[in-house]
Amino acid sequence: MSTKASRSAARLMLAPAVILLLGWMLVPLTLTLIFSFQRYLPLRGGFQGWVGFENYVRFVTSSAFWPSVQATVIIVGGVLLITVTLGILLAILLDQPMWGQGMVRILVIAPFFVMPTVSGLVWKNMFMDPNNGLLSHLWRSVGADPIIWLSDASMLSIILIVSWQWLPFATLILLTAIQSLDSEQLEAAEMDGAPMLSRFWHIILPHLARAITIVILIQTIFLLAIFAEIFVTTQGSFGTRTLTYLIFQRVLESQNVGLGSAGGIYAVILANIFALFLMRIVGKNLDR
Amino acid sequence: MGQIVLQQVTKSFGEVTVIPPLDLTIEDGEFTVFVGPSGCGKSTLLRLIAGLEDVSSGEIRIDGKESASIPPAKRGLAMVFQSYALYPHMSVRKNIAFPLRMAGLDRAEQDRRVEQAASVLNLTDYLDRRPGQLSGGQRQRVAIGRAIVREPAAFLFDEPLSNLDAALRVGMRLEISELHNRLKTTMIYVTHDQVEAMTMADKIVVLRAGFIEQVGSPLELYKNPRNLFVAGFIGSPKMNLIEGAEAAKHNATTIGIRPEHIHISAEGGAWSGTVGVSEHLGSDTFFHVQDTGLGDTVTVRADGEVSFRHGDRIFLTPRDEMIHRFDAQGLRIA
Numbered sequence: 001m002s003t004k005a006s007r008s009a010a011r012l013m014l015a016p017a018v019i020l021l022l023g024w025m026l027v028p029l030t031l032t033l034i035f036s037f038q039r040y041l042p043l044r045g046g047f048q049g050w051v052g053f054e055n056y057v058r059f060v061t062s063s064a065f066w067p068s069v070q071a072t073v074i075i076v077g078g079v080l081l082i083t084v085t086l087g088i089l090l091a092i093l094l095d096q097p098m099w100g101q102g103m104v105r106i107l108v109i110a111p112f113f114v115m116p117t118v119s120g121l122v123w124k125n126m127f128m129d130p131n132n133g134l135l136s137h138l139w140r141s142v143g144a145d146p147i148i149w150l151s152d153a154s155m156l157s158i159i160l161i162v163s164w165q166w167l168p169f170a171t172l173i174l175l176t177a178i179q180s181l182d183s184e185q186l187e188a189a190e191m192d193g194a195p196m197l198s199r200f201w202h203i204i205l206p207h208l209a210r211a212i213t214i215v216i217l218i219q220t221i222f223l224l225a226i227f228a229e230i231f232v233t234t235q236g237s238f239g240t241r242t243l244t245y246l247i248f249q250r251v252l253e254s255q256n257v258g259l260g261s262a263g264g265i266y267a268v269i270l271a272n273i274f275a276l277f278l279m280r281i282v283g284k285n286l287d288r
Numbered sequence: 289m290g291q292i293v294l295q296q297v298t299k300s301f302g303e304v305t306v307i308p309p310l311d312l313t314i315e316d317g318e319f320t321v322f323v324g325p326s327g328c329g330k331s332t333l334l335r336l337i338a339g340l341e342d343v344s345s346g347e348i349r350i351d352g353k354e355s356a357s358i359p360p361a362k363r364g365l366a367m368v369f370q371s372y373a374l375y376p377h378m379s380v381r382k383n384i385a386f387p388l389r390m391a392g393l394d395r396a397e398q399d400r401r402v403e404q405a406a407s408v409l410n411l412t413d414y415l416d417r418r419p420g421q422l423s424g425g426q427r428q429r430v431a432i433g434r435a436i437v438r439e440p441a442a443f444l445f446d447e448p449l450s451n452l453d454a455a456l457r458v459g460m461r462l463e464i465s466e467l468h469n470r471l472k473t474t475m476i477y478v479t480h481d482q483v484e485a486m487t488m489a490d491k492i493v494v495l496r497a498g499f500i501e502q503v504g505s506p507l508e509l510y511k512n513p514r515n516l517f518v519a520g521f522i523g524s525p526k527m528n529l530i531e532g533a534e535a536a537k538h539n540a541t542t543i544g545i546r547p548e549h550i551h552i553s554a555e556g557g558a559w560s561g562t563v564g565v566s567e568h569l570g571s572d573t574f575f576h577v578q579d580t581g582l583g584d585t586v587t588v589r590a591d592g593e594v595s596f597r598h599g600d601r602i603f604l605t606p607r608d609e610m611i612h613r614f615d616a617q618g619l620r621i622a
Contacts, residue, residue, distance in 0.1 A: 187340050188373035192387035192434070193361035202386070206377040 029268070035261035043255045055262035059250075068246040071155070071239060076223045078159040079166060080216055087170030087215065088208065094171070095178045105175075112168040116228035123161045124150065124233045154238035161229050170215045177211035178204065217278040224271050243267055290351065290441040290474030291316045292337060297346035299336055306332050307498040309346065314476060314491070319468050322478045323485040323521070324495035330478045331446055333495070337476065338367050338444050351441055366435035367444040370451065372427045374419040374434075381415040384433045391438075405433040408467075425456045432467070442474035449484065461487060482522055486510070494518050516618035519544045525574055525589075527612070530582045540613035540621055547574060547589040549610035554596070557603030561586065563596045577604065
């Protein structure tokens with residue numbers, strides 16, 4: 001790949017992919033940008049003139065904006081906390097030699113293959129249904145009143161559903177990281193007088209630091225955009241309206257494309273700030 | 289305070305017996321080397337002493353205290369691993385201080401001991417670096433430092449030099465020997481390299497398939513190998529082992545003669561042959577002599593000045609008093 005001809009040939013061959021990807025990204029982004037500066041109401045005749053930054057101002061000053069940011073942060077934070085903590089524990093557990101290891105590992109990864117919509121519906125109808133759900137049976141079996149999950153503990157329910165989906169991802173990445181730990185390091189620590197918990201704290205956890213940052217980075221980007229789980233369960237009510245869901249409501253329920261687009265741009269900026277921030281952390285971690 | 293006694297120690301993994309019943313006493317302050325070909329159980333034996341593996345049966349007494357059932361950290365031993373097993377996310381200082389921190393020593397005492405170990409090992413300038421920024425030899429020294437600060441009853445080394453290049457290995461060999469002379473602590477050192485064993489040990493334990501073939505000082509093993517295995521394993525280049533008629537002349541099944549105990553001459557001698565490959569080391573020259581009618585190629589050491597060419601006809605004379613005789617079972621005939 002060093003001659004002039006081969007380099008230009010390479011560029012030529014890369015071009016279709018690059019153009020496709022750029023188009024895929026740039027066209028919707030540009031359209032969103034254009035819409036965000038318009039008053040555009042499809043049911044009332046569509047384009048009704050340019051309004052400058054009015055949509056942006058309206059979006060952030062609406063009473064629904066800050067609660068939606070808060071809901072997003074709580075869901076992302078809660079899911080990250082659960083998946084990373086349980087992921088580490090599960091990874092350690094799965095790293096132990098045991099009978100049927102391969103089968104167990106596949107089973108653990110299984111939830112990741114279930115589509116978000118399906119898992120949302122399964123949880124809503126099979127587990128969290130106040131009358132027929134498994135959880136309500138469980139509660140009744142010990143004589144307690146069943147929790148009406150999706151309205152009384154709506155936030156927790158969403159966090160649980162999403163965590164269930166993302167736990168396999170975290171476990172998988174952390175498991176591979178644990179497997180790369182040199183066993184002599186653990187033995188050395190054992191000889192040095194470190195009990196089990198100290199070995200975890202001083203050897204295993206620092207070894208996992210990089211993998212944990214990667215899990216957090218990737219999950220955050222995807223979790224900022226969760227939609228299906230909310231759509232099929234609470235429909236954004238009971239305080240579960242995230243930023244993504246708010247944008248959806250503005251565009252499709254209020255039929256205000258301009259306002260929704262402005263929200264979309266905010267979301268893009270927010271996600272990018274976050275990604276940049278995390279990239280730097282990962283970069284720093286990878287340097288070592 | 290570092291006597292280690294093994295009594296009827298065995299180890300098996302499932303069906304496979306790695307260490308058949310074995311007795312061994314390592315005296316306080318002794319530098320003992322376990323040597324043997326790979327897979328002979330020498331590392332397993334070390335790990336049994338360390339407590340990283342459980343014995344299947346038998347007793348290990350460290351300092352007179354039955355230790356087979358107490359956890360590794362409580363045995364008062366420190367181990368240096370083949371891969372050094374440094375903690376990559378900690379600075380050199382923290383690595384060395386780790387066992388002290390785990391023991392709950394106060395900061396001032398930790399610092400004092402780390403500084404002391406660092407000055408002994410010439411690591412003072414590197415205390416704030418991470419292991420990843422050090423060379424192989426320096427990492428090795430950090431690993432030793434981490435062992436020293438605990439002031440253990442004995443040091444265990446598991447092939448510590450096998451990841452170093454040849455020049456560094458010679459240097460570290462000297463440093464470890466020097467360290468032993470200074471600390472006078474019991475050290476157990478595992479290696480497959482008989483040169484390391486010969487140069488460093490007070491006592492060599494030759495192992496094969498879990499059995500102890502011979503225990504003794506380097507010169508004892510060199511002069512009086514108990515059997516054919518030890519005879520072939522100790523010494524470099526290897527002892528020439530000759531069977532057949534020539535051996536029968538000495539009333540033995542096999543005789544052994546070391547390359548350095550054969551006289552080489554162009555005029556005449558007991559055996560004759562043609563020179564094959566010759567290795568010139570400067571100080572010495574090793575000739576591999578073929579067609580002697582003795583079976584294998586015979587290796588002979590000569591002075592660096594002696595020069596024969598490939599294919600030259602030469603004569604060999606073994607020094608009779610240096611011939612080792614072995615019976616049909618491979619055991620030494622006294």
